[in-house]
Amino acid sequence: MSSYFIKFSIINLHKCKVAVKAYKWLLNLQDVEVKRGSSLIVKGPARFSVLDGLVEVFGAPVSSGESFIAIADRYYPVEVIDNSIIEVSGGENSLCETVSVPLIPQDWKNAVDKILRFKNPVIIVLGDVDSGKSGFTLYLANRFCLSGIRVAIVDSDIGQSDIGPPTTIGLSVIDKPSTSYAGLPLTDAYFVGDNTPVGHLLPMVVGTMRMVDRGFKYGANAVIVNTTGMVYGGVAQALKYFKIEALNPNFIVALQRNSEIEHLLKPFEGVIEILRLKTPQHIPRKSRSERTDYREFKLGQYFIGARTVTLKLSNIILLNTSIGYGNENTEIRNIIEKIISIKPLSVKTYGKTIVMLIKSFLRPDMHEKLYSYLKEKYDELKIVSLQKIRGLVLGLYDLGNRFLSLGILEDISSEDIKVKSPVKSPLEVKYVRFGSIIVNEHGDEIARIKPGLI
Numbered sequence: 001m002s003s004y005f006i007k008f009s010i011i012n013l014h015k016c017k018v019a020v021k022a023y024k025w026l027l028n029l030q031d032v033e034v035k036r037g038s039s040l041i042v043k044g045p046a047r048f049s050v051l052d053g054l055v056e057v058f059g060a061p062v063s064s065g066e067s068f069i070a071i072a073d074r075y076y077p078v079e080v081i082d083n084s085i086i087e088v089s090g091g092e093n094s095l096c097e098t099v100s101v102p103l104i105p106q107d108w109k110n111a112v113d114k115i116l117r118f119k120n121p122v123i124i125v126l127g128d129v130d131s132g133k134s135g136f137t138l139y140l141a142n143r144f145c146l147s148g149i150r151v152a153i154v155d156s157d158i159g160q161s162d163i164g165p166p167t168t169i170g171l172s173v174i175d176k177p178s179t180s181y182a183g184l185p186l187t188d189a190y191f192v193g194d195n196t197p198v199g200h201l202l203p204m205v206v207g208t209m210r211m212v213d214r215g216f217k218y219g220a221n222a223v224i225v226n227t228t229g230m231v232y233g234g235v236a237q238a239l240k241y242f243k244i245e246a247l248n249p250n251f252i253v254a255l256q257r258n259s260e261i262e263h264l265l266k267p268f269e270g271v272i273e274i275l276r277l278k279t280p281q282h283i284p285r286k287s288r289s290e291r292t293d294y295r296e297f298k299l300g301q302y303f304i305g306a307r308t309v310t311l312k313l314s315n316i317i318l319l320n321t322s323i324g325y326g327n328e329n330t331e332i333r334n335i336i337e338k339i340i341s342i343k344p345l346s347v348k349t350y351g352k353t354i355v356m357l358i359k360s361f362l363r364p365d366m367h368e369k370l371y372s373y374l375k376e377k378y379d380e381l382k383i384v385s386l387q388k389i390r391g392l393v394l395g396l397y398d399l400g401n402r403f404l405s406l407g408i409l410e411d412i413s414s415e416d417i418k419v420k421s422p423v424k425s426p427l428e429v430k431y432v433r434f435g436s437i438i439v440n441e442h443g444d445e446i447a448r449i450k451p452g453l454i
């Protein structure tokens with residue numbers, strides 16, 4: 001076994017949150033000959049060029065004169081199809097190594113052949129964290145494209161997102177193979193507003209279903225649903241069970257090192273075709289902090305170049321927050337102002353609820369004092385503090401309920417809402433959906449608001 005290691009001491013791309021293209025290449029592995037049938041594993045950041053010959057990356061062909069970029073800390077299986085001359089350049093901790101076993105295992109190939117014979121299939125991919133779900137999903141999608149079938153990938157992994165920014169279920173409809181997720185278009189997305197499904201099981205199931213539906217509407221003839229690696233415990237079990245129940249897929253692809261997700265498969269044994277596949281041994285495990293870094297990197301990168309946009313409240317609808325409901329109630333406002341001597345930004349009522357938006361905080365005893373005056377007519381007094389929700393992640397949608405972009409809440413007044421966002425045409429924004437995580441200007445998570453509190 002021969003191996004080539006490429007190591008450099010330059011800034012860590014990941015930590016510095018710089019786009020791959022801003023990377024400086026320091027060393028080249030030039031004119032290396034690789035034999036047909038051999039396999040290479042490449043770890044980014046790296047540029048891999050084929051000077052002559054043909055290789056495949058996750059099944060996507062890269063031929064003479066073409067290259068692909070391996071992003072930092074990600075691994076790429078390269079299968080050499082024809083004798084080839086390659087050139088590899090890389091950054092810190094990158095790697096290019098020949099391995100003696102096939103990186104796309106035969107059981108993956110057999111499973112794909114079986115799926116390809118099915119008409120208009122829906123496939124759900126399950127597995128623990130770092131089990132190869134994203135790799136298999138991309139390989140399967142590429143094989144669909146190479147067979148001339150337009151395919152949709154629904155990425156319901158809202159934390160370790162491959163398609164679209166974290167906090168969303170991303171949809172990409174493609175008909176050309178790709179060596180990585182970086183090049184795939186974001187066709188649509190469903191905003192969940194958090195990077196964990198915990199507390200958001202309904203949006204997770206509804207959003208996944210909606211994206212599958214949209215995938216077919218955008219002309220796909222097959223839909224692959226990738227999932228989170230959350231597979232242990234009651235919440236995981238409930239989420240996976242109901243997602244499968246709702247989607248009723250034609251195939252469940254189960255990636256396992258041993259038999260760690262058999263408990264999720266049991267209810268569907270004999271009902272849905274289950275394809276059990278082994279996680280290739282070369283797949284490394286990421287630490288918790290690497291996962292957080294990746295998430296924050298992706299979110300930070302998403303907001304590069306974002307600007308403050310002002311949206312008129314009279315033109316938009318606020319969702320997933322009680323601030324968006326009800327009408328201004330001056331009678332209640334007057335009572336409140338008299339009791340607590342502050343001027344709320346808004347006081348609205350609907351049903352038996354009062355929603356009050358204030359700039360900073362209200363002491364709990366003041367809250368109680370207020371409520372005791374109002375409880376005869378109202379069941380609930382909801383107090384939302386702008387200071388607490390500044391930095392909240394938002395999902396912006398157009399009139400047709402199509403995802404436009406994410407936003408970060410900067411300010412709300414009685415007339416408008418200020419949002420930091422890369423949205424191209426703010427006038428198209430019709431719905432602003434409130435999420436659950438608060439981030440700073442770099443996209444780092446700093447707090448979480450429980451669903452229902454705002």
Ligand SMILES: Nc1ncnc2c1ncn2[C@@H]1O[C@H](COP(=O)(O)OP(=O)(O)OP(=O)(O)O)[C@@H](O)[C@H]1O
Pocket residue numbers: 041073074075076077103104105127128129130131132133134135136157160228229280282283284
């Ligand atoms: N067949 C393969 N051969 C070599 N590397 C692979 C293969 N499949 C995936 N990888 C790489 O291994 C790493 C982990 O795999 P992958 O991202 O597919 O796992 P995952 O189950 O989706 O993980 P997560 O829980 O983070 O979503 C990634 O860098 C990926 O590019």
Ligand SMILES: [Mg+2]
Pocket residue numbers: 133134135157160162
């Ligand atoms: Mg993944």
